[in-house]
Amino acid sequence: MVEVLYFAWVRERIGLAREQVETEAKTVADLVAELSAREPRYEAAFADTSALRVALDQELSEFSDPLAGVREVAFFPPMTGG
Amino acid sequence: MVEVLYFAWVRERIGLAREQVETEAKTVADLVAELSAREPRYEAAFADTSALRVALDQELSEFSDPLAGVREVAFFPPMTGG
Amino acid sequence: MKISVQSAPFDFAAETASFGQGRDDVGAVVTFTGVVRDDSGDLEALELEHYPGMTEAAIGKITEQAMARWQLADALVIHRHGRLAVGEPIMMVATAARHRVAAFEAAEFLMDYLKSRAPFWKKEHMRSGTAWVAAKEADEDALNRW
Amino acid sequence: MKISVQSAPFDFAAETASFGQGRDDVGAVVTFTGVVRDDSGDLEALELEHYPGMTEAAIGKITEQAMARWQLADALVIHRHGRLAVGEPIMMVATAARHRVAAFEAAEFLMDYLKSRAPFWKKEHMRSGTAWVAAKEADEDALNRW
Numbered sequence: 091m092v093e094v095l096y097f098a099w100v101r102e103r104i105g106l107a108r109e110q111v112e113t114e115a116k117t118v119a120d121l122v123a124e125l126s127a128r129e130p131r132y133e134a135a136f137a138d139t140s141a142l143r144v145a146l147d148q149e150l151s152e153f154s155d156p157l158a159g160v161r162e163v164a165f166f167p168p169m170t171g172g
Numbered sequence: 173m174v175e176v177l178y179f180a181w182v183r184e185r186i187g188l189a190r191e192q193v194e195t196e197a198k199t200v201a202d203l204v205a206e207l208s209a210r211e212p213r214y215e216a217a218f219a220d221t222s223a224l225r226v227a228l229d230q231e232l233s234e235f236s237d238p239l240a241g242v243r244e245v246a247f248f249p250p251m252t253g254g
Numbered sequence: 255m256k257i258s259v260q261s262a263p264f265d266f267a268a269e270t271a272s273f274g275q276g277r278d279d280v281g282a283v284v285t286f287t288g289v290v291r292d293d294s295g296d297l298e299a300l301e302l303e304h305y306p307g308m309t310e311a312a313i314g315k316i317t318e319q320a321m322a323r324w325q326l327a328d329a330l331v332i333h334r335h336g337r338l339a340v341g342e343p344i345m346m347v348a349t350a351a352r353h354r355v356a357a358f359e360a361a362e363f364l365m366d367y368l369k370s371r372a373p374f375w376k377k378e379h380m381r382s383g384t385a386w387v388a389a390k391e392a393d394e395d396a397l398n399r400w
Numbered sequence: 401m402k403i404s405v406q407s408a409p410f411d412f413a414a415e416t417a418s419f420g421q422g423r424d425d426v427g428a429v430v431t432f433t434g435v436v437r438d439d440s441g442d443l444e445a446l447e448l449e450h451y452p453g454m455t456e457a458a459i460g461k462i463t464e465q466a467m468a469r470w471q472l473a474d475a476l477v478i479h480r481h482g483r484l485a486v487g488e489p490i491m492m493v494a495t496a497a498r499h500r501v502a503a504f505e506a507a508e509f510l511m512d513y514l515k516s517r518a519p520f521w522k523k524e525h526m527r528s529g530t531a532w533v534a535a536k537e538a539d540e541d542a543l544n545r546w
Contacts, residue, residue: 098303098375099386148308150371164305164373168389171302171333171374172288172345172365172500180449180521181532230454232517246451246519250535253448253479253520254354254434254491254511267413274435278486281437284430284507289420291427291498340424352437354511355542361430362504369500396501 097166179248274350420496451519
C-alpha cells in the first residue's frame with residue numbers, strides 16, 4: 091500500500107490530490123503502467139512521462155527506481171517556483 | 173594654470189590636498205616630471221606612476237594624455253571602494 | 255539559517271533588519287526578491303501550489319549545501335504559496351558572507367534551485383482563462399552551471 | 401535611479417521599501433550591502449576618502465550604462481565616506497529588472513565597478529596603526545569580465 095499524491099495539472103487531470111493504492115509494482119514505471127490501465131483520466135495524465143517528475147518519500151527520483159519500502163509517491167510536472 | 177588634487181597616500185606623502193600649478197606641461201607625464209623635480213616629497217609620491225591613477229577634469233585618463241584645456245588634474249592610488 | 259514556506263506576505267524590512275548583523279566576519283549581504291510580473295497585460299493573479307513537507311525539507315537541504323559550499327555566515331529563504339496579485343512579492347532569498355562573490359553566487363544558486371527543483375507550481379489566472387506555467391529550459395540550464 | 405554619496409548612515413529598510421514598487425514589469429529585485437569586516441581581529445574603524453564631484457558623476461554614468469545594458473526598471477547606489485566602525489554598512493546597490501539574471505548581473509557589475517573604478521580609498525585604523533588598503537588584482541579582473 092502506497093500513498094500516491096498528484097500536483098498541478100496532474101492533480102487536475104486525474105481529479106484527485108491523493109489516494110491510497112494497493113500495488114505490487116516493482117518500480118515507479120510499473121506503478122504508472124498500472125494506474126494508466128485504470129481509466130482514461132489516468133492514461134491522459136501519464137501519457138508522456140518525460141513531461142513528468144516523480145518523488146519517492148519526498149525525494150526527487152527516477153521512473154526506473156524501485157518502490158520497495160516506499161510509503162509516498164508523488165507525480166507532478168517540472169517545477170516552476172521562484 | 174591647473175588645479176592639482178591629491179588623494180589617499182599621494183595626498184599624505186605630498187602633504188597637500190590640492191594646489192594651483194603654473195605649468196606649460198604638454199601631457200600628464202610632463203606635469204609629473206615637473207612636480208617630481210620640485211621637492212623630495214613629490215619625487216617620493218610620483219616615484220612609481222604604475223602604482224598611480226590620474227583623472228583629467230574628473231575623468232579617468234592616461235599619463236600620456238594631453239593637458240590642453242584641462243582645468244583639474246587629480247592623482248591617486250588605485251581605487252578601493254565598495 | 256531560516257526557511258519558511260508560507261501563504262502570508264513576508265516583511266522584507268523586518269527580515270533583513272537583523273539578517274547577518276552583529277558579526278564581524280560578514281562583509282557582504284545579498285538579497286533577492288521575486289515579484290509577480292505581468293508580461294501579457296492580462297494577468298489577474300498567480301496561484302502557487304506546493305508539496306507540503308517536501309518543500310521545506312528540500313529547501314532546507316539545498317540551503318545547508320549552499321551554506322557549506324560558500325561558507326555563508328547566514329542564509330534565509332522565504333517562499334509563499336497560494337494566490338498572489340501582480341506586484342506582490344512571491345519569495346525572497348538572503349545570503350551573508352565574508353566576500354561579495356560568495357554572497358552573490360550563493361544567492362544565484364539558491365534562486366536557480368528554487369526555479370527548477372523546489373516543488374512549486376505556478377498557475378496564471380488571466381482575464382482570458384487559466385494556465386499552468388511551463389518550466390523553462392533556461393532555468394534547468396541555469397542550475398546545471400553550478 | 402538614485403545615486404547618493406554621503407557620510408551619514410543610510411536606512412536600508414526605507415531605501416528598499418519603495419524601490420522597484422508599483423510597476424507591473426518588475427519581477428526581480430536584487431540588493432547588495434557592503435559591511436565593514438574585521439579579518440584581522442585588530443580593526444577599529446575604516447576611513448573612506450573620496451573625490452567629491454567626480455564620485456557622484458562617475459557612479460551616475462556607470463549606473464546609467466547598467467540601466468541601459470540590462471534594461472533595468474530602476475537602480476540605486478548609496479556609498480558612504482568618512483569613518484566607519486566594524487559592522488557598519490558602507491554602501492548598498494539595488495537593481496530592479498524583469499528577470500532575475502538581469503537584476504543579478506547588473507548588481508554584480510555595479511559592485512565590480514565600485515570596487516575598482518569609483519574614486520574611493522579605504523584606510524584601516526587598527527590598534528597597531530593605520531594603513532591604506534591596497535587594490536586587489538581580483539577586483540580588476542572581476543570588472544574585466546563585463
